[in-house]
Amino acid sequence: MQGISRQALFTAWKSAPADAPVLCATRRLADDLVRDYARQRHGEGATAWRAPDCRHWRAWLTDRYAEHALAEARAGRTAPRLLSDAEARTLWRAVVEDATRNRPLLQTPGMSRLAAEAWQSAHDYDITLPLRLADDEDASAFDAWTRTFRDRLHALGAVTGAELPALLAESVRAGTLAVPGRLVIAALDRTTPAQQALLDTLAEAGSRLERLTPDEPVTPAISHQPCRDPGAELDVTARAIREHALRAPDARIGVVVPDLGGRLDALRRRFDAVLCPWLRPEDDPARRPYAVSQGDALAVQPVVATALAWLDWACxxxxxxxxxxxxxxxxxxxxxxxxxxxxxxxxxxxxxxxxxxxxxxxxxxxxxxxxxxxxxxxxxxxxxPDREQAPPSVWSQRFAALLDALHWPGVLDSAEFQAQRAWNEALGDFARTDAVSGRISARAALSRLRDQLNDQPFQPQGGDTRIQVMGLLEAAGQHFDTLHVLGMDETAWPPGARPVALIPETVQRAAGVPQASADGQLARARAITGELLQSAPDIVLSWATTIDEQPARLSPLLPAPGAPAEPAASAHPPAWQAQRPATEGWQDARAQPPPPGTALRGGERRLGEHAECPFRALAHHALAADAPAEPEPAPDARERGVLAHEIMAAIWRRLGDSTALGRLDAAAQRDLVGECVDACLDERRQRAPHRFSDGVVAVESVRMQRHANALLDADRARAPFHVEWLEGADIDSDARRRDHELTVHGVPLRVRPDRVDLVPGFGRVVIDYKTGRAASAVGNTLSSPQLAVYAELVADCVGVAYAVLRAGDTGYAGLIDNDSVDALPALTPVEKLRRPAADVLDDKDWPAVRRLWDAQLAATAAGLRAGDARVAPLAGVCRRCDLQPLCRIHARDRLATADDGDAA
Structure with a gap:
């Protein structure tokens, strides 16, 4: 085959572009040739020129098939329809799903993908199908799928892309398809038998085939760069590229990574840090100064992933x-x-x-x-969600309409716009699969569309980027000023045998599939290595000397280094990046004080949180900075607490006083409690059916009846009493709840006591229901001020109590005046308080407790009025706080520790 240089090809394109069509091995090479030609013409002063006919293999086949179909139509015959890739994948999936309906596979999409790959390999290497190997289970299954697939193709009157080389060769031999007088072959050095047969047929029919060759033979200067590990290799390469690009801005720099897909995320992360540290996550990725040939799947592009997520929600x-x-x-x-x-x-x-x-x-x-x-x-x-079944074309329209109603996708940058355009094209391809899909459900349609998008790679196109990152096969036929070849250690190059699934290895080796044997991979690796070493005058070979804690050496297929070099490691950031500017410390520990005369948001809870940590109280109640709640599969502690309040209020609204309770026997009490519990649970279920299922209601009914009966049994042992307030409202009124206004040392509050009991001869007892552990009413800090505040609100208060509804701990706990112990015997008289609670009192009587509470409330109220917002938590508060990412107290502590260490 005669050779032609790149410059000679460009000269031919100038005179008659259509007379020198080019067939390239890869899309990247085709784009590269067209771009170089455009750059040369522009440099010559041309402002317009005819586009050359330069196609990669698959596009060239499709164009030739269109010519064949047109020739058949002119002759009065109908050529079979060429299935698109999306249609072929869909048909394979349908075949595999139907064949495994009684024996479902774990990954039907993955298995159909393997079947399509085996179908392609069989046609590339002239492997006769069906295989007819009865002793091989995989081969037998593939045979059955192949027969069904062919039958469906015949019924559709269609062919797949894998069959095009043989079909076009037959058309050339029959004289139906016109052959080009000249065809330039670029980087098609390792053709499959099917490709070679088509090229030979073209040559026999009179087409002059020429091979694209370098303008001048290259004798590269090869340097070696051992690195300590794969991460260091990426760092060292990125720094070398940056230095080269700064020295020679017009230089074309290539980066070849054999396992690019597996290292893509790490490569982007490290290259971004060195080559474009200014790039923010939300910036257009097309602004990167380098281009990566292998992109992620279209399905994971943010704008497309969002569309799929919305459609999944709708379906x-x-x-x-x-x-x-x-x-x-x-x-x-x-x-x-x-x-x-x-x-x-x-x-x-x-x-x-x-x-x-x-x-x-x-x-x-x-x-x-x-x-x-x-x-x-x-x-x-x-x-x-639409429950009917429809063909993919209908679902494509409905999916598009749903997204349009949401005003998807909004304003886009360049990369997002390209992803949206690829989405629209993919949706169109999916709509054309009606013939191979039939009528399917919305969920099935979305699943197949998602599989199609997962199989479709996407890489946003930027400008004429001088730094190109690519895989081994994509580097074929390209030329650079400098080429960095990464990962060329002995464990990766040459690669091991990787036979195609579903076709026995013996069959593949007999057919000459290179990937099926170690010998084939070795020969292929040698050919690729030779091409790489002719791609640039300056080549850097790098490898990791340690991989997975095991030593590694340079691949024996590459020129060996001279004197051993010390492996390079990940260096510290460059000086311009590592310098830490002088910082100025500044603390903002003052917030805007609450408006005078306005009730404090959060009520007494804010007083308690302020005592625990001023910043926490401000963030929760003034800034509404609560962390999002994480839903649980059953009612959480807060919901159970609200339910307990509602049940006990309903019970005492029915009873009213201890006399009514005393008139009930045990059975009547259980009936009353059961009615109130069921009524409250039924109301909860109506308001939140997603939280209170039949099972949850049954469990909660038993639990709450047990706790409520136990607390009523404790009430029977008390002195006679009358319930005055329930949820802040008079028990005799029609109101279910009532907020009371109270000013505590200049801070207006709205409060609502759970319950207030009047005990004749003693006074009033304030009761607060608890479904958790009861807090101590007396301490150095008033972190639970509810009872203290309620005591200020209620006249003639002689005691405060927590009514605990908790497994194994149901009953009353709290403090009571020494002279009123009989009002609620379960409470602790002040004189019986023990250390350390007793140590904070100036005397062991009820007035001393009230004086202590008043002083503590005054201190807390003063901090609130002054706008105190310090991050100053009490011990143990941070363990149950949800604001650590906001206050960053632990980051501050680590910084202080580091500063102390530096000072030392």
């Missing part, structure tokens, strides 16, 4: 997990991205109400609860 009648729903709502690719406050309010509502799974309609109600406009919630109500 899930039972909703999706709250994390997935909130991820959709927080996405920047829909109408709601312009209203983060309403979205945050909706998410807070969903989490606060314990939704584990969320439907679009539920999310719409949450948005309406957050007072979002109807235009924001209406699209969510339109995401109604």
């Amino acid at each position: 899930s009648p039972g909703g999706v997990a709250i994390e997935d729903a909130c991820r959709c709502l927080r996405s920047p690719y829909w109408l709601g991205a312009e209203h983060p406050a309403w979205l945050a309010g909706a998410e807070h509502t969903l989490r606060d109400r314990g939704f584990e799974r969320v439907t679009p309609a539920t999310a719409a109600r949450a948005l309406e609860y957050a007072e979002a406009p109807v235009a924001l919630s209406a699209p969510l109500r339109g995401l109604v």
Whole structure:
């Protein structure tokens, strides 16, 4: 085959581009040739020129098949329809699914992908199908799938891309397909038998084949760079590229990585840190000064992944997990991205109400609860799952309509726009699979579309980037000023045998499949190595001397280094990046004081949190900085606490006083408690059916009846009493709840005591229901001020009590005046207080307790009035605090420790 240099090819293109068509091994090489030609013409002053006919192998086959189909049509015959890649994948999946319906596979999409790969290999290497190997289970299964696949192709009157070389060769021999007078072959040095047969047929038919050769033979200067580990190799290469690019801005720099797919994330991370440290995560990736040939799957591109997530939500009648729903709502690719406050309010509502799974309609109600406009919630109500079956073309239209209603995708940067355009093309390809899919459900349609997008790589196109990162095969035929070849250690090059699945290795070796044997891989690796060493005048070979804690050496297929070199390690950041600028310390420990005369948000809870940590109280109650609640599969402690309050209020609203309780025998008491518990649970179930299922209601009913009966038994042992307040409201009134206004040392509060009992002859006892452990009423810090505040509100208060409804601990706990012990004997008289609680009192009587509480409330109120917002937690508070990422107290402590160490 005669050779032609790149410059001679460009000269031919100038005179008659159509007379010198080029067939390239890869799409990258085709783009590279066209780009170089355009660069040369532009340098010559040309402003317009005819585009050359330069195609990679698959595109060239498709164009020739279109010519064949046209020739057949002119002759009055109908050529078979060429299935697109999406149609072929869909047909293989349908075949495999039907064949394994009674023996379901774990990964049907993966198995259909392997079948398609085996089909392609069989046609590339002239392997006769079916294989007819009865003793091989995989081969027998593949034979059966192949027969079904062929039958369906015949019924459709279609062919696949794997069959094109043989079909076109037959068309050339029959004289149906016109052959080019000249065809330039670029980097097709390792052809498959099917490719070679087609090229030979073209040559026999009179086509002059020429091979693209380098303009001048290259004798490269090869340098070696051992590195301590793969991470150091990436760092060292990135720094070398940066220095070279700064010295020679116009130089073309190539980077070849054999296992690029496995190292892609690490490579981007380390190259970004060195080559573009200014690049932010939200920036357009096309702004990188380097281009990577191998992109991620189209399905994982953010704008496409969001579309799939919304469609998955729409196709899930039972909703999706709250994390997935909130991820959709927080996405920047829909109408709601312009209203983060309403979205945050909706998410807070969903989490606060314990939704584990969320439907679009539920999310719409949450948005309406957050007072979002109807235009924001209406699209969510339109995401109604369609249960009928329809062909893919119908589902493509419906999927597009659903996304349009959401105003997807919004304003896009360059890379996102390219991803959206690829999505539209993929949706069109999916719509054309009607003939091979039939009628399917929405879930099946979305699953097949997702598989198609996972199989479709995507790499955003930037400008004319001088730094190119590619895999081994993509480097074929390209030329650079400098080439860095990474990962060329003895464990990776030559690679081991990797036979195609479903076809026996013996069959593949007999057919000459290079990947099927170590000898074939060795020969292939030698050929690729020779091509690499002719790709640039300056080549750097690097490898890791340690891989997975095992020593490694340079591949024996590459020129050996001279004198041994010390392996390079990951260096410290360059001086311009490592210098730490002088910093100025500044503490903002003052917040805006609460407006005078306005009730403090959070009530007595804020007083308690302020005593524990001023910043925590401010963040929770003034800034609404609560961490999102994580829904649990059953009612959490807060819900159980609210339920306990409702049940006990319902019981005492029915009883009213101890006399009514005394008139009940044990059976009547159990009946009363059971009625109140069931009524409260039924109300809860109506308000939150997602939290109170039949099983949960049954468990909670037994638990709450046990606790309520135990607490009523404790009430029977008390002196006669009358319940005055329930949830702050008079028991004789119609109100269920009432907030009371109270000013505590200049701080207005709204408070609502759970219950207040009047005990004739003694006074009033304030009761607060607890489903957890009861806190101590007296201490150095008043971190639980509810009882102290309620004591200020209630006249003639002689005691405060926690009514504990807790397994193994149900009863009363608290403090009572020494002279009023009989009012509630379960409480501790002040004179019986022990250390350390007794040590903070100036005397062991009830007035001393009230004086202590007053002083503690005064100190807390003074801090609130002054806007104290210090990060000053009491011991143990941080362990149960959700604000550590906000206050960063542990980061501050680590910094202080580091500074102390530096000073030492």
